Amino acid sequence: MAIKLPIYMDNHATTPVDPRVVDAMLPYFHEKFGNSASRNHAFGWAAEEAVENARAQIARLINATPKEIIFTSGATESNNLAIKGVAEMYREKGNHIITQVTEHKAVLDTCKRLEKYGYEVTYLPVAKDGRIDLDDLRRAITAKTILITIMYANNEIGVIQPIAEIGKIAKEKGVFFHSDGVQAAGKIPVDVQKDGIDLLALTAHKLYGPKGCGALYVRRRNPRVQLASIIDGGGHERGMRSGTLNVPGIVGFGKAAELCQNEMPEESQRLRGLRDRLKDGIFAALDEVYINGSMIYRLPHNLNISFAFVEGESLLMGINDVAVSSGSACTSATLEPSYVLKALGVGEDLAHTSIRFGLGRFNTQEEVDYVTGRVAEVVTRLRELSPLYEMAKEGMDLSKMNWKTA
Amino acid sequence: MAYSDKVVEHYNHPRNVGSLPKEDPNVGTGLVGAPECGDVMKLQMRINPETQVIEEAKFKTFGCGSAIASSSLATEWVKGKTVDEALSIKNTDIVRELSLPPVKIHCSVLAEDAIKAAIGDWKKKHGAEVEEGDTARAHD
Numbered sequence: 419m420a421i422k423l424p425i426y427m428d429n430h431a432t433t434p435v436d437p438r439v440v441d442a443m444l445p446y447f448h449e450k451f452g453n454s455a456s457r458n459h460a461f462g463w464a465a466e467e468a469v470e471n472a473r474a475q476i477a478r479l480i481n482a483t484p485k486e487i488i489f490t491s492g493a494t495e496s497n498n499l500a501i502k503g504v505a506e507m508y509r510e511k512g513n514h515i516i517t518q519v520t521e522h523k524a525v526l527d528t529c530k531r532l533e534k535y536g537y538e539v540t541y542l543p544v545a546k547d548g549r550i551d552l553d554d555l556r557r558a559i560t561a562k563t564i565l566i567t568i569m570y571a572n573n574e575i576g577v578i579q580p581i582a583e584i585g586k587i588a589k590e591k592g593v594f595f596h597s598d599g600v601q602a603a604g605k606i607p608v609d610v611q612k613d614g615i616d617l618l619a620l621t622a623h624k625l626y627g628p629k630g631c632g633a634l635y636v637r638r639r640n641p642r643v644q645l646a647s648i649i650d651g652g653g654h655e656r657g658m659r660s661g662t663l664n665v666p667g668i669v670g671f672g673k674a675a676e677l678c679q680n681e682m683p684e685e686s687q688r689l690r691g692l693r694d695r696l697k698d699g700i701f702a703a704l705d706e707v708y709i710n711g712s713m714i715y716r717l718p719h720n721l722n723i724s725f726a727f728v729e730g731e732s733l734l735m736g737i738n739d740v741a742v743s744s745g746s747a748c749t750s751a752t753l754e755p756s757y758v759l760k761a762l763g764v765g766e767d768l769a770h771t772s773i774r775f776g777l778g779r780f781n782t783q784e785e786v787d788y789v790t791g792r793v794a795e796v797v798t799r800l801r802e803l804s805p806l807y808e809m810a811k812e813g814m815d816l817s818k819m820n821w822k823t824a
Numbered sequence: 825m826a827y828s829d830k831v832v833e834h835y836n837h838p839r840n841v842g843s844l845p846k847e848d849p850n851v852g853t854g855l856v857g858a859p860e861c862g863d864v865m866k867l868q869m870r871i872n873p874e875t876q877v878i879e880e881a882k883f884k885t886f887g888c889g890s891a892i893a894s895s896s897l898a899t900e901w902v903k904g905k906t907v908d909e910a911l912s913i914k915n916t917d918i919v920r921e922l923s924l925p926p927v928k929i930h931c932s933v934l935a936e937d938a939i940k941a942a943i944g945d946w947k948k949k950h951g952a953e954v955e956e957g958d959t960a961r962a963h964d
């Protein structure tokens with residue numbers, strides 16, 4: 419089979435919309451375009467029915483009830499709503515929030531803002547494998563703690579946190595548990611009952627749905643979670659999120675969730691096979707390559723590798739017919755490499771050499787083999803160009819050098 | 825971010841990649857940057873002590889495409905120049921030639937530093953006569 423270039427292997431950033439999802443959405447642009455809040459004509463009713471159907475599809479994916487699903491514009495908004503909504507609503511009870519250092523910026527920066535308003539935030543460290551220590555979590559909880567927010571799986575390294583254990587601790591201590599479920603939902607089983615999750619942020623575009631459409635699961639029983647809204651207006655979504663609903667997006671989100679649920683057993687196994695093939699191929703072709711984060715507690719479609727002595731951005735430039743992303747931040751003005759890798763204790767030198775591969779529904783074995791070959795070829799070429807590789811081969815200890823930094 | 829054609833050209837066909845014997849009294853070695861910063865350049869020049877002309881230049885660079893292109897260009901430019909001429913190369917010349925965007929200016933600064941460090945190393949070898957030891961690690 420001929421390979422079509424460029425190859426997309428950056429499915430943690432976003433996923434293509436599944437053609438079956440597009441088909442489901444199309445009638446809701448022109449034919450059934452009604453506002454789901456229009457209660458007095460057929461256009462509104464059709465839109466409302468479609469939204470409620472999607473709500474049920476999404477609820478089923480995470481073992482929730484449809485009423486517990488609140489639609490938003492995406493996971494950034496969902497994380498903001500969960501954290502700020504709880505913080506404001508339960509201010510009387512306490513002002514302490516617990517999170518961890520490898521969260522997405524949508525969580526970290528929301529917490530930082532709350533710190534400005536007098537909230538206290540504990541940022542738990544992670545071990546070398548990328549997971550938090552549950553004893554650290556237990557110790558961090560105080561009488562003032564109102565929320566624990568820990569992501570389900572990380573967007574860079576795919577590492578899955580001990581979610582069910584966190585849920586249990588949260589329940590014991592009477593603290594709400596919010597999780598950013600963006601990378602996990604639709605890819606691995608996520609069950610808000612078994613996992614003890616009270617709030618869960620989701621987005622359509624990471625599971626083969628459209629961009630601009632997200633959801634927040636908000637538990638209604640045992641315990642009931644109340645949220646202060648952050649967007650005021652017409653009182654949509656049980657008052658938690660005003661604004662006319664993105665009906666075509668929501669329909670697509672629902673369909674995408676249903677497809678993920680139906681295909682997950684087969685799909686996750688297939689992607690795990692491809693991911694392991696990619697890993698094994700790279701390790702067979704190159705020395706001095708290192709996996710970042712746990713290989714046990716990891717999303718089946720994620721691989722994050724440091725290619726020592728080769729700067730990540732230059733590697734991306736070499737494999738320009740493959741779309742992946744780099745933990746190096748040479749593109750940004752700060753020159754700071756990935757804070758996630760730094761949190762694992764990966765040295766900054768190795769953090770600059772890391773590449774994230776995110777496999778997805780539409781990747782094939784042929785593509786994996788092509789990418790393996792390209793990576794091996796370009797890394798080999800760049801190492802010929804790398805003074806660090808030369809010095810390491812001469813037996814110098816690079817960490818002991820007195821580097822002149824600008 | 826899109827790279828300029830010249831950066832891509834140097835990245836795909838880097839000029840003068842390699843190493844010169846750093847113990848050679850006529851070879852000056854500049855090693856600048858740091859792995860933690862994502863950029864390390866090693867620039868070496870063989871300089872004729874009689875004429876002060878740079879007869880040969882080699883580089884190896886760990887860094888992004890712009891860093892590789894900046895050092896590749898630097899070797900091209902210094903070859904055939906006298907030491908004083910090479911010292912007059914400014915990072916802004918490199919920025920202009922490669923159309924580097926603002927976030928990549930540090931790559932050109934590093935290349936200028938590498939030229940100065942390599943010549944400095946050569947001068948040290950000649951001014952103070954050849955010292956024992958590893959002069960490649962000029963920053964020890």
